[in-house]
Amino acid sequence: MCENCTTFRKGLFAHRLLIETGVDGLYGRGGVFEDVIHRFDNLITSFGGADGAEVVRFPPGMNRALFEKSGYLKSFPNLAGTIHAFNGNDKDHAALLEKLFAGEDWTYGQEATDIVLAPAACYPLYPTVAQLGALPEDGRLYDLQSYCFRREPSQDPARQQFFRMREYVRIGSPEQVTEFRQTWLDRGRELIAKLGVPFDVDVANDPFFGRAGRMLANNQRDQKLKFELLVPIESTEKPTACLSFNYHQDHFGTLWGISQHDGETAHTACVGFGMERVALALFKHHGFEVEKWPSPVRKALWG
Ligand code: ATP
Ligand code: ZN
Numbered sequence: 039m040c041e042n043c044t045t046f047r048k049g050l051f052a053h054r055l056l057i058e059t060g061v062d063g064l065y066g067r068g069g070v071f072e073d074v075i076h077r078f079d080n081l082i083t084s085f086g087g088a089d090g091a092e093v094v095r096f097p098p099g100m101n102r103a104l105f106e107k108s109g110y111l112k113s114f115p116n117l118a119g120t121i122h123a124f125n126g127n128d129k130d131h132a133a134l135l136e137k138l139f140a141g142e143d144w145t146y147g148q149e150a151t152d153i154v155l156a157p158a159a160c161y162p163l164y165p166t167v168a169q170l171g172a173l174p175e176d177g178r179l180y181d182l183q184s185y186c187f188r189r190e191p192s193q194d195p196a197r198q199q200f201f202r203m204r205e206y207v208r209i210g211s212p213e214q215v216t217e218f219r220q221t222w223l224d225r226g227r228e229l230i231a232k233l234g235v236p237f238d239v240d241v242a243n244d245p246f247f248g249r250a251g252r253m254l255a256n257n258q259r260d261q262k263l264k265f266e267l268l269v270p271i272e273s274t275e276k277p278t279a280c281l282s283f284n285y286h287q288d289h290f291g292t293l294w295g296i297s298q299h300d301g302e303t304a305h306t307a308c309v310g311f312g313m314e315r316v317a318l319a320l321f322k323h324h325g326f327e328v329e330k331w332p333s334p335v336r337k338a339l340w341g
């Protein structure tokens with residue numbers, strides 16, 4: 039181990055895999071890191087590409103009005119990020135600069151724009167699907183990827199504030215959607231096994247905020263609505279969720295008014311891949327030098 043690699047995080051910086059910005063959870067990415075992400079992205083497609091999902095890419099921001107309607111603020115007010123901007127005149131500009139140069143808080147006059155940061159790749163999707171009218175008989179399937187924002191600053195390199203999430207989202211009947219999730223639970227295991235990192239799949243819950251949130255979390259667990267594929271990265275006792283398999287029942291279908299072919303409310307499920315987390319799991323278990331990774335792993339990624 040090199041002298042600058044006293045912790046995993048420091049090693050990532052020393053090898054220019056991640057680049058420090060001075061903010062925990064906000065990093066630049068080096069070329070090798072990006073190449074691993076890119077190869078992993080292709081590996082996902084090699085498992086899911088033949089299903090015929092419609093590819094859609096949203097920017098990391100979404101319509102604030104739709105975000106408000108999504109219910110995210112009820113469950114995760116602490117994680118949301120909003121975009122505010124200057125909206126003043128010359129006088130306000132002068133006041134802003136005065137505060138800035140005096141080292142005082144210049145942000146007080148910033149006003150909310152109509153954009154907020156997307157907390158998950160699938161959030162901007164559902165309202166656009168509702169606009170298309172009732173689902174066809176075999177439902178719909180989407181392939182998404184986006185940078186996402188969550189305000190959870192941490193020294194753990196696997197807990198970032200801006201990170202990428204690749205997702206497949208299935209919208210249809212309860213049978214179509216639960217079958218999709220089961221398929222991806224199996225594929226997820228197979229896919230991560232190819233990467234030669236230790237993993238486990240377990241029921242999970244979202245980090246719902248506050249006391250009311252505890253009930254939601256328990257309910258989610260009892261009904262097995264969320265599974266995670268976990269890999270030890272920063273800690274062996276508390277492995278990190280690298281893939282998530284979520285069944286939302288008719289939650290988004292009801293919220294956005296998405297109907298099935300027969301008029302019943304649509305059910306939804308998604309599988310989410312934490313791109314940075316999987317890359318970090320690889321560096322953690324196989325080392326900082328990709329040339330030295332085990333050959334089956336190199337083959338799975340580089341062919
Ligand atoms: P955690 O329990 O670790 O907070 P989560 O349950 O909130 O994760 P999801 O909401 O299911 O995660 O997000 C989908 C995927 O996005 C996760 O499986 C994970 O791989 C990735 N992810 C979530 N939060 C982060 C983060 N802060 N940094 C990097 N990747 C993340
Ligand atoms: Zn999702």
